[in-house]
Every structure is written in C-alpha cells, then in structure tokens.
Amino acid sequence: MAPVKVFGPLLSPNVTRVILSLEEVGVEYEIVNVDFNTGEHKSPQHLQRNPFGQLPAFQDGELMLFESRAISRHVLRKYKTSEVNLLREGNTSEAALVDVWLDVEAHQYDPAIAPIIYQLIVVPMSGGTPDQKLIDESLEKMKKVLDVYEAQLSKHKYLAGDFVSLADLSHLPYTVHFMATPFASVLDSYPSVKAWVHDLLSRPAVQRVISQFPKY
Numbered sequence: 001m002a003p004v005k006v007f008g009p010l011l012s013p014n015v016t017r018v019i020l021s022l023e024e025v026g027v028e029y030e031i032v033n034v035d036f037n038t039g040e041h042k043s044p045q046h047l048q049r050n051p052f053g054q055l056p057a058f059q060d061g062e063l064m065l066f067e068s069r070a071i072s073r074h075v076l077r078k079y080k081t082s083e084v085n086l087l088r089e090g091n092t093s094e095a096a097l098v099d100v101w102l103d104v105e106a107h108q109y110d111p112a113i114a115p116i117i118y119q120l121i122v123v124p125m126s127g128g129t130p131d132q133k134l135i136d137e138s139l140e141k142m143k144k145v146l147d148v149y150e151a152q153l154s155k156h157k158y159l160a161g162d163f164v165s166l167a168d169l170s171h172l173p174y175t176v177h178f179m180a181t182p183f184a185s186v187l188d189s190y191p192s193v194k195a196w197v198h199d200l201l202s203r204p205a206v207q208r209v210i211s212q213f214p215k216y
Contacts, residue, residue, distance in 0.1 A: 003028040004075075007046065008055035009036070010212055013114075013173030014068035015056045020169050021072040023205035024086060025079040069102060072166055086166045097160035101167035104159075109149075112142040113174045120181045139183060146190045153192035157199075168200055176201070176210050 004022070006029055008015040015031075022029045034040050034055060042053040049057030050066035057064065058071040060078070065071045076086045088094035115138040119130040152159060159167045175197055178184060187194040200206060 003030045004061075005030045005032050005059040007032045007049055007057040007059070008034050008041075010209075011214075012036075012055045013117075013177075014054075016173035016176075016209065017068040017170055018056055018058060018071045018075070019209050020172060020206060021075040021086070021166065023208050024169070024203075025076060025081060025084050027075065027079050069106065069166075069170065072170065076166055086164065086169065088160070088163065088165055094161060094163070094165075098165045098167045101159040101165075102170055105167065105170050108145050109142075109171060110174060112138055112145050113178055116142070116181065116183065117174055117177045120183075121177055135183075139186065143186065143189075146186075146193055149193050149196075150190045153196050158196065164200070164203075168196070169206070172200055172206060176213065 004027060006015060006018050006022070008031075010016060010019060010031060019029070019031070034046055034057075036055070040046060041050075041055055046057065047053055049059070049064055052066070054066070056068060056071065057066050058074075059065075060074070063074075065074060073087060076084075077089070080087070086098075088098050116135055119135050119138075123130050149159070156162050158164050179187075179197070179201075187197065201210070
C-alpha cells in the first residue's frame with residue numbers, strides 16, 4: 001500500500017501533530033515539504049490541497065484532508081489497533097472527555113503558548129528581536145491555563161482520565177519547543193503538569209518524532 005502523504009515541514013507544530021498520530025499507530029507515511037518561506041503554501045497547487053493556504057494537507061489514497069486535529073482523528077480512527085486507542089470511541093463518556101480537552105488545547109493552551117515559541121524561536125531565526133512584552137503577557141496567560149491543568153492532572157494521570165489520548169499528545173507540538181526555551185522552568189511550579197509532559201515525551205512514538213528536531 002502506498003504511504004499516506006503529509007504536506008508540510010515536520011517542524012510546523014500542526015504537521016508535528018499529524019506525524020505523532022501516524023507514528024503512534026505505525027502507519028507508513030511520506031512527508032512532502034512545502035516551503036513556507038517562499039510562499040509555496042499559497043501556490044495554486046497547494047491551495048488545491050488546503051484552500052486556506054495553510055499547513056498541513058494530508059492525502060490518504062483519494063482522500064485529501066486539511067486541519068491537523070481532523071487529520072489526526074482520521075488517522076487514529078482508520079488505523080486504530082488493539083494496542084493504540086487514542087480516541088476512546090468505544091466509550092462515549094471517555095470519547096467526549098477526549099473531545100473536551102482537545103478543544104481546550106486548541107482554544108486555551110495553544111493561543112497562550114504559541115506566541116512564546118514564535119518570539120523565542122521563529123523571530124530570531126528570521127533575524128528579528130523577540131518582543132519581550134508579548135512574551136511576558138503570554139506567559140501570564142499560560143500560567144492561568146496551567147493552573148487548570150495542574151488541578152486536573154493532580155486527579156488523573158492524563159487529561160481525559162487515567163488513559164492517554166489524542167488530547168494529551170496534541171499538546172506536544174508546541175510543548176516540545178517550549179521545553180527548549182529559558183522558560184521551561186515555569187513547569188517547576190506545576191509538578192503534575194511537569195510529570196505529565198515527561199511521561200508523554202518518553203513514549204517511543206514521540207521520541208521517534210522529536211529525535212528529528214534540530215537542537216536550538
């Protein structure tokens with residue numbers, strides 16, 4: 001069977017999210033680079049894959065998808081194994097909680113952490129100077145989110161319960177980069193969150209993905 005194709009660079013957090021899901025279920029895949037710096041993501045060819053001109057796009061046979069969380073759900077649903085059940089769709093209550101924390105990640109966690117990563121990693125790569133005021137404001141937002149996470153993770157090993165799910169793994173694309181910044185020590189004030197992050201980072205599939213990341 002021909003491998004599925006993921007369009008976009010691995011270092012893009014949304015691409016990383018999809019690759020993590022593929023690695024978890026052991027599906028063969030091909031990464032097709034899309035050069036963001038040259039505007040290739042806005043090219044007519046890529047707009048046929050993703051009409052919003054964003055990353056990633058995903059091809060599975062005749063099926064073309066975009067939006068990383070939707071792609072990840074498709075991968076984990078279609079290629080689910082007896083060992084890997086990251087959507088918990090056999091239990092409606094568990095599946096609902098997975099969906100809740102996926103929404104929390106998308107609407108609470110990512111908007112707080114993403115500007116920090118952009119300012120500390122992407123801006124310097126482009127020769128710019130990080131906006132410390134924006135970093136500080138985002139850190140305060142992130143701490144408020146982490147207060148909620150600490151309360152949840154002090155009661156359960158993972159966000160949706162005592163089972164790992166896509167809701168947990170979906171946090172890693174930005175968190176991995178955050179752990180490489182000078183502000184990684186923020187997690188020291190959130191021991192349950194810190195233990196959760198290190199537990200996720202120890203997963204073999206996660207290690208296979210982040211081993212391909214550059215060292216900052």
